[in-house]
Amino acid sequence: MPTNTRKLGLTGKILIAMCLGIIFGFIVRYFAPESQFVNDYVTDGVLNVVGTIFVNCLKMLVVPLVFVSLVCGTCSLSDPSKLGKLGGKTLAFYLFTTAIALTIAISAAVLFQPGDSGQLTTNLSYDAKEAPGLADVLIGMVPTNPIKAMTDGNMLQIIIFAVIFGFAVSHIGERGRRVASLFEDLNEVIMKVVTLVMSLAPYGVFALIAKLTLTLGMDKLEGVVKYFGLVLAVLIFHGMVVYPVLLKLFSGLSPLMFIRKMRDVQLFAFSTASSNATLPVTMETAEHRMGVNNRVASFTLPLGATINMDGTAIMQGVATVFIAQVYNVPLGITDYVSVVITATLASIGTAGVPGVGLIMLAMVLKQVGLPVEGIAMIIGVDRLLDMVRTAVNVTGDMVATVIVGKSEKDFNIEIFNDSEAGKTKGLDEQLSNATKQL
Template sequence: MAEKRGVSLIWQITIGFVAGILFGRMAAPDAVAYVDPLGKIFMALLSMLIVPLVLSSLVVGVASLGDLKSLGRIGVKTLALYLITTAIAIGIGLALGNLMQPGAGMDIALAKATEAKAAPSLGQVLTNMFPKNAFASMVNANMLQIIVFALFLGVSMTLAGEKGKPALDFFNSLAETMYKMTAIVMKFAPYGVFALIAVTVSKYGAAVLLPFAKVIAAVYIGCILHAVLVYSGMVAVFARKSPLWFFKGIKEASLTAFVTRSSSGTLPVTMECCHNMGVPDKVASFVLPLGATINMDGTALYQGVCALFIAQAFGIPLSLTAQFGILVTATLGSIGTAGVPGAGLIMLTLVTTQAGLPIEGVAMIAGIDAVLDMIRTSLNITGDAAVATVVAKSEGAEL
């Protein structure tokens, strides 16, 4: 949400992006070299955040669901729908990334050569998700293994009851601390983005930026397709209501999310819209706040498009198995990174790290994040409302 005073961070990043283009285009290469360390420092800081942020956030997110035995029908339905729609969103993003090829032809070289690794089999991907040594997984930043360990740890804390509460308190404190650290690092983002884009433009020319229009188009097309096909399809099939009824009922929340770019800030509007559509309070009060925390279909779709964009821009082939790994990582990771300032950027860093892609590409995406954030936030809360509507109907509500 934009701050009342000054320029909001996301627009500061956008200004840094534009300024970096101009500086890289006009300044001499020797002058650009002086700002290069700023970009490298920003990349290092982003990498520093990933492991503790994802671990603590995901543990708290899972454990905060409460007594797993008493979650009942509503909890199971809600979680299943959120995870399934998130996976579908990533699939749409990957499909559009393969179809539109937004990063093709950029030919950005890495400082050190990146060799394509032999693609592991699907069985190996699934087996490698489970860590033999959780601490080794953290040291090596193996994000899939960290996510699986965090899921087990969060569930175990819940089952341990009162004896698990001190451990949960520790991770809750660590998560809040990491959120503050993330906010500090993101303050540096405009300068890091400025430096990285300036170096890129200076080295490869301004034409290297043209594919960003394809990225924006792919994300917007994907979000619209997901809303029209998946969400309205869910409402029509399971809630027995027309898509027009649904989109008309949720339009105020969708527009609010588009303007504010905040799922949490839009939550009161979303709850009011769902109330007006006949969703009972007992369903809305559980499904919608949980959705604002873990349901990130718009962000997930953006991960698929951007991961392929980065791979194509740096000339790194991604096999179907590697793309399946992106789907799994982004689906599970969406639980752990929601609600964090700069969540989309942090989540993209998580996905690119797991896929073996250069995180320099994340800073390139950061420059257009304001435009992408609008549509993906709007899709996020539209998904929350669709799931609430379907769950309410399944519980016998008259919509």
């Protein structure tokens, strides 16, 4: 007898896992707030192990996925002018949206004055790491040892080497075609591994969210609640208004369809707080759900995960004005322009440095003469905001990919307009089969 029951998709499973993780965390906090057993065996034990293994599985795929996909994509771009055109469009769009994000953030902070409450303490310290200079950034983009770059996960160096390698493969005739065919097979294998790893997503998300709920110090929200609320509001506005408007303006595509198909990617980004860890899901969605050709997606998405940091830029803009208001340091128009330019260019300069958001903020504060110690006031809520701004970052990566793909005519509009596209070939069916095989 036929049935109308519909299997729960990946998005639904992840949402349920997130809700259960939050509920579990609050229940444990309520009934065992000071339990050493809970801390040792639940928070730092089971939840930490499961969550870390899941994130490590995603990170495990990043380097081979980026390298193999980018080589495959570059192999098909035998014309150097097309490669330069693709790179120029992508980089210009990323810098443009970062400048917009900073401008909106600074304007909102000046208007609502989050640091003008006079209730915050400033006797805090923060040890700022030194951001690399422009010369070091340019030199560091080219790897002296590609294998070491892959081992270290230096994405800019991996991207440069993969582009050069793929370009060389496309220019050696028949032998190059054999190598390209090998990489296409490897790409299929890696995508299969992606689906296997993503079958574990609900369990990993549950562990990550439950641990965050158990360890987050809610009392730290009290002094900076206005800052937190303003950054969150600007992040949501940028992700749900600015990006859809740009998508409609530059491509004519439906923003509603785009947002609908972005849910899985945004949930992964929110859960892991890492654009790089989300990259396997982003690339799968771009090709099978959005209809962007691998030639474009394999270039724009890894580059975006490395240098496109609109969410971080929003945090920097609000935080700079917030800290200036707390310390009662007036900022002029020249200072605000300096913040926009410095933070926009710094999004490329500090791409490979751990803790990039706070390092970039320290550099911006120094640029306008503000005390770096002010960062200590916002560290307590940065983890929560980091999750949201990562979701914004990957949304920006996808918008750029769709716009560039359509402009380069490497885009299937039928796939994009089909709300079910990618589900039968992509995640849901493959995840179901993968789960059975596990």
